[in-house]
Amino acid sequence: xxxxxxxxxxxxxxxxxxxxxxxxxxxxxxxxxxxxxxxxxxxxxxxxxxxxxxxxxxxxxxxxxxxxxxxxxxxxxxxxxxxxxxxxxxxxxxxxxxxxxxxxxxxxxxxxxxxxxxxxxxxxxxxxxxxxxxxxxxxxxxxxxxxxxxxxxxxxxxxxxxxxxxxxxxxxxxxxxxxxxxxxxxxxxxxxxxxxxxxxxxxxxxxxxxxxxxxxxxxxxxxxxxxxxxxxxxxxxxxxxxxxxxxxxxxxxxxxxxxxxxxxxxxxxxxxxxxxxxxxxxxxxxxxxxxxxxxxxxxxxxxxxxxxxxxxxxxxxxxxxxxxxxxxxxxxxxxxxxxxxxxxxxxxxxxxx
Ligand SMILES: Cc1ncc(COP(=O)(O)O)c(C=O)c1O
Numbered sequence: 154x155x156x157x158x159x160x161x162x163x164x165x166x167x168x169x170x171x172x173x174x175x176x177x178x179x180x181x182x183x184x185x186x187x188x189x190x191x192x193x194x195x196x197x198x199x200x201x202x203x204x205x206x207x208x209x210x211x212x213x214x215x216x217x218x219x220x221x222x223x224x225x226x227x228x229x230x231x232x233x234x235x236x237x238x239x240x241x242x243x244x245x246x247x248x249x250x251x252x253x254x255x256x257x258x259x260x261x262x263x264x265x266x267x268x269x270x271x272x273x274x275x276x277x278x279x280x281x282x283x284x285x286x287x288x289x290x291x292x293x294x295x296x297x298x299x300x301x302x303x304x305x306x307x308x309x310x311x312x313x314x315x316x317x318x319x320x321x322x323x324x325x326x327x328x329x330x331x332x333x334x335x336x337x338x339x340x341x342x343x344x345x346x347x348x349x350x351x352x353x354x355x356x357x358x359x360x361x362x363x364x365x366x367x368x369x370x371x372x373x374x375x376x377x378x379x380x381x382x383x384x385x386x387x388x389x390x391x392x393x394x395x396x397x398x399x400x401x402x403x404x405x406x407x408x409x410x411x412x413x414x415x416x417x418x419x420x421x422x423x424x425x426x427x428x429x430x431x432x433x434x435x436x437x438x439x440x441x442x443x444x445x446x447x448x449x450x451x452x453x454x455x456x457x458x459x460x461x462x463x464x465x466x467x468x469x470x471x472x473x474x475x476x477x478x479x480x481x482x483x484x485x486x487x488x489x490x491x492x493x494x495x496x497x498x499x500x501x502x503x504x505x506x
Contacts, residue, residue, distance in 0.1 A: 158280025158293035166198035169255035237421035287374035355461030399429035
């Protein structure tokens with residue numbers, strides 16, 4: 154357990170670096186449309202981010218692009234789960250095996266990660282921050298295999314430990330946090346520019362600390378998430394008409410296959426779809442927000458366009474066309490169990506208009 158998902162990812166990259174000490178300028182491959190915290194994790198680990206374009210209309214890197222991005226300096230591939238949807242790991246595992254690379258599953262946005270079933274990744278990263286499946290007001294976890302235990306132990310050595318004590322103050326803080334996250338209050342806060350809420354910004358990773366969290370707290374968070382009922386099925390039913398009008402509804406094919414197999418419990422964190430173009434996306438987004446729906450564009454831009462990230466990446470105008478199109482056309486909608494059928498009808502009505 155660590156103080157954040159970013160810290161956990163940074164440690165995973167340090168562990169990958171330790172396996173290839175002969176490489177002076179190590180690189181890690183990840184998608185060009187992703188949370189800028191991945192860059193912060195890489196920079197803090199002394200690893201250069203190498204970005205890869207997405208497959209068309211998909212949040213996943215095209216495996217052939219991943220292979221094309223491998224160089225003599227590559228140490229790791231980071232596979233990133235997207236709003237509860239699980240990235241297919243098999244093709245990335247094959248590339249990792251072919252070139253002797255570490256495969257990291259960044260599952261900040263999905264619990265359980267796919268490696269819980271298939272153990273394909275060497276490391277898995279979880280986050281317990283705001284907007285994540287299990288929200289403990291911060292924190293993260295690094296899952297590793299026995300083969301890497303000694304290396305991880307060395308990296309953890311000497312890190313300060315912060316103990317989370319679940320006393321009345323902690324519960325009060327959590328109650329306050331949840332109140333602030335209520336849709337009407339959050340909606341107001343989003344409109345206060347000073348708070349920078351909902352903005353995609355680059356934050357360098359500060360100190361890494363270990364967290365001592367009562368295991369029951371994490372397990373309760375996981376079961377609460379598993380028990381909660383996602384509304385994505387009703388959303389698919391009510392918003393399916395968009396598919397005939399040039400929109401793409403992003404499903405969770407991997408997860409659906411897995412559920413069929415073992416009555417699994419993964420669920421999407423938010424409903425996600427791509428408009429036919431940016432103009433339609435922007436007008437739909439405004440209309441949904443005006444109707445009181447917490448729709449958003451997620452990051453809004455590809456990684457090289459995020460303010461502050463440019464210091465760490467080479468300029469690359471037009472280099473990631475699919476990621477750029479994805480960033481310009483994406484709308485995400487809340488699909489947690491607080492979303493009512495009336496909300497879903499409002500979404501459908503606004504989008505029809
Ligand atoms: C895909 C992904 N990885 C890592 C992180 C970082 O997690 P944390 O906020 O716990 O540092 C995030 C946070 O949004 C994320 O979305």
